[in-house]
Amino acid sequence: MWAISLLVVIKKHRKAILINALALTLLAAAVSFILPKIYSAQTTILPPETESGLSGLVGTSTGILAQAATTFNLPLMATPSDLYASMLQSETVLTRVVDSLDLTNKYDAASKWAAVSKLRDNIKVEVRPDGIVSIRANADNPELAADIANSMVHALDVIKREIRSSKGREFRQFLETRISTVDSSLNVASNDLRKFQEQHGAIAIDVQAEEMISTIADQASKLTEAEIELEILRHQLSHDHPKVVAQRIRVEEMRRALQRLEKGEVDADDSLALKVELPLSQVPGLNLKLAVLTRNVKVYEKTYEVLLQEYEMARLQEKRDTPTITVLDRARPVKSPTWPSKRVIVVTVFILSLLATITYFVALDAAADESQPFGKFLKSVRDVLHSRSEKTGHSEQD
DSSP: OHHHHHHHHHHHTHHHHHHHHHHHHHHHHHHHHHSOOBEEEEEEEOOOOOOOTTGGGTOSSTTHHHHHHTSOOOOSSOOHHHHHHHHHTSHHHHHHHHHHHTHHHHTTOSSHHHHHHHHHHTEEEEEOTTSOEEEEEEESSHHHHHHHHHHHHHHHHHHHHHHHHHHHHHHHHHHHHHHHHHHHHHHHHHHHHHHHHHHHOOOOOOHHHHHHHHHHHHHHHHHHHHHHHHHHHHHHSOTTOHHHHHHHHHHHHHHHHHHHHHHTOOOTTSTTTTTOSSOGGGSOHHHHHHHHHHHHHHHHHHHHHHHHHHHHHHHHHHHOOOOOOOEEEOOOOOSSOSBSOHHHHHHHHHHHHHHHHHHHHHHHHHHHOTTSHHHHHHHHHHHHHHHHHHHHHHHHHO
8 A cells, every 4th residue: 555655656746756856967967076086006015925045055954053043933823924914004114214205295194193193094914815915095086095005005014024134133133143163162172182182192082972972972062952952042032032942942851961971871762772872971091081171072063063053054044035916806996986986976866866756745735634643743842832922912912
């Protein structure tokens, strides 16, 4: 029943409904041409890969410390892509973008920090479920929007390179100190060995002792490497961080194992038991002194070799200037503005104006028909207002 009544009203006022809807639609179309246009540009970058450092150049183990010293330690639930997203929205990155594109003047901002605030409102950084980072920038012209998105990626890359270089420099300086100390100790040990041999003549130790000394030297150099890694972690993390605690336990276990090795206290099922059949304490007479001096020299030699390799890796990391960001899609200027969408505005205004006009005429016809509930309601309202106005008139006459 109500559908028939609605069709009757539409047919009765079809001209007025159509004219009103078209007029409002034309007005909305005109306004959409006047509104300022906003253009968007988007660039995407791949999630960071696990850096292999430069260890492949000299061996599988060399360079691990240099890599650890130049990478980030993230919270448990954070991902490298989350780190990218946070850095992209940081003041450091945004300030560089403002400076490189002269956005203070282009935004007509009162200061650089006002331009940074406006830039932050005009960008959107998202981390997709697959780890890809999306950067969307809005501007009043398509070229500027694309420049902002691409400049943000470039600024992030430059900052990551600077951080990597800074960490590599700190690690290099740390290794320089350790190399200098080990070099001095090696010179002292070598001189002691030379003086002992000159004093007692050319003394050679047997094959068993030589193999034992070489094994101890290998374990000592590994202990030194673990201690260096522990010092690096202590420099980067708190003393109670799980990585620091685990590495400290590892160093203590390696130190105890080395002490047992030197004393010959090796279990039968130990992997080193076959290599150390002769404890150092069982080397007789002058050979014992020679074995100790030879062991010291070999330990310092192997330690110096490890430190020198890590030092070269740190120098390469410090000077390394390769890109740290992999861009999947670069931002490009678009032809059509993101806002306002003329088609959406015109269609929306046409539909709303049509519904509003129909509603108006339905209510108008219902008000004119006093037999309908709405008409009765309006009639009662008019009667109340009329009676009140009459009372007001009588009181003024009195």
